[in-house]
Amino acid sequence: MLKIKCLVAGFMAAALCLVLVGTSSAVVYNLRAEATTVTMPDGTVIPVWGYALDSAPGAGDGQIMVPGPLLTVPLDETDTTLTINLTNKLPRPTSIDIVGQVMTNNLGPVWTDGLSDSVISSGFRPPDNYTARMRSFAHETSPNGTQTYEWTNVRPGSYIYKSGTNPAMQVAMGLYGGLIGGSRYSKEVILFFSEIDPVINNAVANGNYGPGLPVSSLIDYHPKYFLINGKAYPALQPLIAGHANQNILLRFFNAGLETHVPTLLNMPHMSIVAEDGIRFRYPKRQVTIELVAGKTVDAVLQQPHAQGQFSLYDRRLNLTNAGSATPGGMLTALQIQEPLVLVPTYQLLLLD
Amino acid sequence: MAKYLKIEIPGTLLAAAVLLLMVVGIAGNAAATIVGETGTSFNLVARTGNIITSDGDSFLMWGYGLESGTSMQYPGPTLILQEGQTITVTLKNELPAAAGNVSIVFPGQIVTASGGAQGLLTREAVPGSANAVTYTFVAKEPGTYMYHSGTRPDLQVEMGLVGAIIIRPKLGAKYAYNHANTRFDREFLYLLTEMDPRIHRAIAFGQYNLVDTSNYFATNWFINGRNFPDVMQANYVATLPNQPYNCQPRMLPGETVLLRFIGGGRDPHPMHEHGNDFSVLAVDGRMLQSAPGKGADLAWMANTIRVLPGQTVDVTWTWTGAGIGWDIYGHLPGQQLAPGEDPADHAKPFPVVIPPRDELTFGQFYSGSPFLGGMGELPTGHPGFNAYGGFFYMWHSHTEKELTSNDIWPGGLVSFMIVEPPGTPIP
Numbered sequence: 001m002l003k004i005k006c007l008v009a010g011f012m013a014a015a016l017c018l019v020l021v022g023t024s025s026a027v028v029y030n031l032r033a034e035a036t037t038v039t040m041p042d043g044t045v046i047p048v049w050g051y052a053l054d055s056a057p058g059a060g061d062g063q064i065m066v067p068g069p070l071l072t073v074p075l076d077e078t079d080t081t082l083t084i085n086l087t088n089k090l091p092r093p094t095s096i097d098i099v100g101q102v103m104t105n106n107l108g109p110v111w112t113d114g115l116s117d118s119v120i121s122s123g124f125r126p127p128d129n130y131t132a133r134m135r136s137f138a139h140e141t142s143p144n145g146t147q148t149y150e151w152t153n154v155r156p157g158s159y160i161y162k163s164g165t166n167p168a169m170q171v172a173m174g175l176y177g178g179l180i181g182g183s184r185y186s187k188e189v190i191l192f193f194s195e196i197d198p199v200i201n202n203a204v205a206n207g208n209y210g211p212g213l214p215v216s217s218l219i220d221y222h223p224k225y226f227l228i229n230g231k232a233y234p235a236l237q238p239l240i241a242g243h244a245n246q247n248i249l250l251r252f253f254n255a256g257l258e259t260h261v262p263t264l265l266n267m268p269h270m271s272i273v274a275e276d277g278i279r280f281r282y283p284k285r286q287v288t289i290e291l292v293a294g295k296t297v298d299a300v301l302q303q304p305h306a307q308g309q310f311s312l313y314d315r316r317l318n319l320t321n322a323g324s325a326t327p328g329g330m331l332t333a334l335q336i337q338e339p340l341v342l343v344p345t346y347q348l349l350l351l352d
Numbered sequence: 353m354a355k356y357l358k359i360e361i362p363g364t365l366l367a368a369a370v371l372l373l374m375v376v377g378i379a380g381n382a383a384a385t386i387v388g389e390t391g392t393s394f395n396l397v398a399r400t401g402n403i404i405t406s407d408g409d410s411f412l413m414w415g416y417g418l419e420s421g422t423s424m425q426y427p428g429p430t431l432i433l434q435e436g437q438t439i440t441v442t443l444k445n446e447l448p449a450a451a452g453n454v455s456i457v458f459p460g461q462i463v464t465a466s467g468g469a470q471g472l473l474t475r476e477a478v479p480g481s482a483n484a485v486t487y488t489f490v491a492k493e494p495g496t497y498m499y500h501s502g503t504r505p506d507l508q509v510e511m512g513l514v515g516a517i518i519i520r521p522k523l524g525a526k527y528a529y530n531h532a533n534t535r536f537d538r539e540f541l542y543l544l545t546e547m548d549p550r551i552h553r554a555i556a557f558g559q560y561n562l563v564d565t566s567n568y569f570a571t572n573w574f575i576n577g578r579n580f581p582d583v584m585q586a587n588y589v590a591t592l593p594n595q596p597y598n599c600q601p602r603m604l605p606g607e608t609v610l611l612r613f614i615g616g617g618r619d620p621h622p623m624h625e626h627g628n629d630f631s632v633l634a635v636d637g638r639m640l641q642s643a644p645g646k647g648a649d650l651a652w653m654a655n656t657i658r659v660l661p662g663q664t665v666d667v668t669w670t671w672t673g674a675g676i677g678w679d680i681y682g683h684l685p686g687q688q689l690a691p692g693e694d695p696a697d698h699a700k701p702f703p704v705v706i707p708p709r710d711e712l713t714f715g716q717f718y719s720g721s722p723f724l725g726g727m728g729e730l731p732t733g734h735p736g737f738n739a740y741g742g743f744f745y746m747w748h749s750h751t752e753k754e755l756t757s758n759d760i761w762p763g764g765l766v767s768f769m770i771v772e773p774p775g776t777p778i779p
């Protein structure tokens with residue numbers, strides 16, 4: 001079943017069309033967290049932890065990726081619940097956390113005794129224990145275990161899901177992905193920013209990360225690879241955005257630890273319409289997007305003036321792969337296609 | 353090493369103070385305006401050159417210069433354009449061959465490039481070639497913009513290939529945008545950049561392989577290509593041949609000043625104004641407005657504005673002394689108001705009994721009197737930097753470590769707004 005809905009946003013003075021694909025009564029994703037490696041354009045192989053989308057809990061048939069698979073919750077009349085069955089194939093406990101969405105089960109901190117890895121409480125701090133340390137925002141899934149996390153009242157907009165357990169380490173390892181509440185626009189581009197410091201990843205993979213070990217924490221985090229959608233230039237190909245006479249939605253996510261400033265060349269100013277999934281009363285027209293750590297920003301490219309490829313890059317100038325002199329890092333292009341012959345609106349509505 | 357540095361600090365501070373003395377002696381007459389190049393056609397050349405930092409150091413730079421000249425400048429020429437005009441910028445490459453190609457991108461403009469060689473972000477000028485690359489665009493909407501190298505920008509912007517663009521609206525030269533509520537009396541440019549000296553040293557010694565822009569760590573900061581206190585010197589001063597632009601805001605009470613901030617480097621800088629709050633008018637050359645024709649009706653008040661790399665921010669600021677709680681002119685009851693004076697505090701007495709002179713420390717910018725336009729007796733040896741009895745307000749980065757030049761304070765992202773008494777000639 002294919003449904004197309006059109007929405008006229010007053011300030012945009014043009015219609016954005018939504019495509020709803022295959023809605024069902026509950027949105028259930030079977031995610032598997034597992035270690036793998038990624039290869040950077042300079043040939044460097046880096047151990048990472050990522051997520052895969054399996055056909056059933058523990059099926060193991062999905063491919064591990066960084067960032068993880070894009071999750072959507074269509075949010076039609078009856079359907080506002082997100083269920084994630086998380087299967088943990090990592091050597092450490094893990095969990096899921098979505099900033100801006102309220103988890104309705106398994107929420108609550110997990111405490112260790114502060115000296116070893118032993119969990120002493122899931123939920124409240126143990127009474128009269130002032131040395132316990134919090135390790136996880138949500139109840140943990142043990143290695144080789146599967147656990148269900150649920151959000152019954154998903155809010156619309158762009159969000160980041162990520163590990164809620166020792167996130168300083170696990171998010172740096174690659175456990176993050178995008179969540180979209182509401183239907184995806186027919187013409188939208190996902191621009192997911194993140195970074196990798198190979199020193200951290202190698203230390204974790206080799207058992208050298210943690211208190212008292214050679215790399216104790218992220219205190220010396222110095223990323224060397226700067227990624228959009230998990231890839232650095234030149235591995236990152238131009239992203240097909242839409243047609244020159246369409247409004248194109250750009251969804252920016254930042255799961256890195258640094259501020260990035262996505263900038264689009266040779267295009268009319270972007271209209272920034274929302275951040276953190278919260279819509280602005282008035283759009284901001286800018287060339288630059290302030291994309292701080294943990295942020296999502298939605299911007300509309302209003303009917304690009306021409307077809308072609310238009311460069312999009314991080315104006316913080318993270319444009320190298322580990323210091324190499326050849327271009328790298330957070331650089332891509334939006335591919336704008338020739339103008340569409342417009343279909344009269346009533347024909348679109350017939351598809352609904 | 354650290355011990356030696358500590359021992360040397362008093363000497364260095366003394367040197368800085370002497371430099372300050374040389375500098376500010378003429379700051380009282382420094383032009384307080386934005387200078388640059390006007391017209392519709394600009395012929396630029398990328399060249400190497402050296403700049404001088406306020407701690408007395410010198411660095412190799414790559415910069416845009418005018419083809420009619422012989423040098424580069426840091427930052428590149430400020431291009432002052434008129435709304436609606438078609439602009440042509442040509443670029444030739446006189447950088448050493450090892451630097452590779454060079455180019456210009458104009459964020460916020462829709463540019464057509466021709467000539468040269470196709471590069472990643474735009475067409476590029478090949479080294480040593482007589483063939484220029486040509487960029488054309490229509491200065492479609494008024495505002496504050498920038499241009500910078502689109503060729504290996506992580507290195508070339510750091511090396512100095514960045515400049516400012518101002519597009520004046522059809523409404524008039526004293527307006528920032530095409531709306532009456534963007535009128536100003538004076539305007540000042542704050543093009544902010546920073547520097548990692550290790551990169552410049554490596555390039556100067558031809559050790560391009562030592563450059564690692566992923567290790568970037570700035571220790572020098574610039575407003576319009578100069579550190580404090582060099583920003584207080586005149587425009588085009590002969591002692592800073594490749595750093596032609598100053599930053600010496602001056603105004604009379606009651607005037608509205610427009611500050612055009614540009615994030616030219618790669619780090620954000622939170623710029624902070626003493627003396628009053630400001631109104632944030634526009635970002636990236638677009639008024640903050642709820643609908644076309646409304647003017648900057650969504651402008652908001654602040655006293656610290658984060659200037660992002662690649663971003664421009666326009667703010668307006670005014671000062672009358674309102675709210676200060678005493679008469680800044682020292683008027684007695686019955687005396688006339690000064691021009692621009694806030695009537696609420698008229699004839700209110702100065703709330704402090706000034707201690708005897710030998711119990712006072714005289715700051716370099718103190719005129720000897722607490723009153724605007726007042727000139728008191730100064731101790732022997734005082735530099736007398738305050739020529740008209742103005743009030744000095746420090747305008748600076750709130751990332752306080754950026755108030756240094758290579759670890760020497762004061763330096764970096766510091767400037768002073770001087771509110772001069774009514775009638776002071778301000779060029």
Ligand SMILES: [Cu+2]
Nearest residue numbers: 624626746748
């Ligand atoms: Cu201050």
